[in-house]
Amino acid sequence: MATVSFREDRCKGCELCITVCPEKIIVLADHINAMGFHPAAVVEMDKCKGCAMCARMCPDVVIEVVKEEKQA
Amino acid sequence: MAKVMFKRPAALTDKQFHYCPGCTHGIIHRLVAEVIDEMGIRDHTVGVCPVGCSVFAYDYFNMDMFQAAHGRAPAVATGIKRTLPDRMVFTYQGDGDLASIGTAEIVHAAARGEKITTVFVNNAVYGMTGGQMAPTTLPGQKTTTTPKGREKEAAGLPVKISEMLSTLDGAVYVARVSVHDPKHITQAKKAIRKAFEVQQAGLGFSLVEVLSTCPTNWGLSPKESLKWLADNMLPYYPLGVYKEPAEVK
Numbered sequence: 001m002a003t004v005s006f007r008e009d010r011c012k013g014c015e016l017c018i019t020v021c022p023e024k025i026i027v028l029a030d031h032i033n034a035m036g037f038h039p040a041a042v043v044e045m046d047k048c049k050g051c052a053m054c055a056r057m058c059p060d061v062v063i064e065v066v067k068e069e070k071q072a
Numbered sequence: 073m074a075k076v077m078f079k080r081p082a083a084l085t086d087k088q089f090h091y092c093p094g095c096t097h098g099i100i101h102r103l104v105a106e107v108i109d110e111m112g113i114r115d116h117t118v119g120v121c122p123v124g125c126s127v128f129a130y131d132y133f134n135m136d137m138f139q140a141a142h143g144r145a146p147a148v149a150t151g152i153k154r155t156l157p158d159r160m161v162f163t164y165q166g167d168g169d170l171a172s173i174g175t176a177e178i179v180h181a182a183a184r185g186e187k188i189t190t191v192f193v194n195n196a197v198y199g200m201t202g203g204q205m206a207p208t209t210l211p212g213q214k215t216t217t218t219p220k221g222r223e224k225e226a227a228g229l230p231v232k233i234s235e236m237l238s239t240l241d242g243a244v245y246v247a248r249v250s251v252h253d254p255k256h257i258t259q260a261k262k263a264i265r266k267a268f269e270v271q272q273a274g275l276g277f278s279l280v281e282v283l284s285t286c287p288t289n290w291g292l293s294p295k296e297s298l299k300w301l302a303d304n305m306l307p308y309y310p311l312g313v314y315k316e317p318a319e320v321k
Contacts, residue, residue: 002077014094014287014294020254037093053254055078059098060089065077 001068002050004042010062013037017054017063023047026054081105083114085134094294096284097125099251100193101132103261104164107268108135117160118152120145122169125199129164143174146181149188160271162189167208168198171231175207178237178279185242185276189267192233195284196305203289207231210308215289230308234281238314244276246314250283250306252298263313266320275317283309 050067083105130137249260267278
């Protein structure tokens, strides 16, 4: 189980995260942020594997990824 | 237990990048910052910024930064390194800065074997000034000053910086990488790390050329730009390590 958080006010809606997400769970939101861009968001967070490909591809360092590790 | 898989590196300030949507400058900034964090060298690293789109990089890197005149970053970095030899000194330069007005500075910094590291961002166009032809513009590529595409007879052919500098004895580590997908981003980071390690070991001049996109001046979407880079720039600018000292292999 992983959680991806976007700093929505920093996102420029370039969609590069969407192009690399292997689970295809990132979309651009319908609303716009203060800069006038449609920010990226994850729709089905439970499908996220926490691979952080989106965060590595993001040119604006908008994304943070936290993964829950299984208890040993 | 929650494990942070990815977060903003401490070597970047919290200031928002001014770059256009989808511009891969941001990725390259982040890679340099991650390497500096991982090597634990932030308190004794000095960066030198160019003129061009990345002119404000001094606001983005969370360490001592200098701003050089157009193309002169390697000369300024030489001064810093020779005065403060215990510092890690890097320049961050675009192709308009390094491969055009700054050609003399970069060639001679490399020839002298200055113990500095250069991160050279090549996006085949002048970004900040409005998409004019750069020395690195591909044959046939349309820019605002080559509206019919770059013609060999009138404008010559691109300067291949990595190949050229790797012929100099003073340049000990020269590599060309790209940031058009996550796999190549990981490879790019490794190359940047090696370049810094070469400097740390005092072996000589190191340069990493990073192929980058310019969606705005290429007239493409950010996603199309990644494809354009892979389809057009990779064949002309082959990726790889052009020179590597045995000490860091």
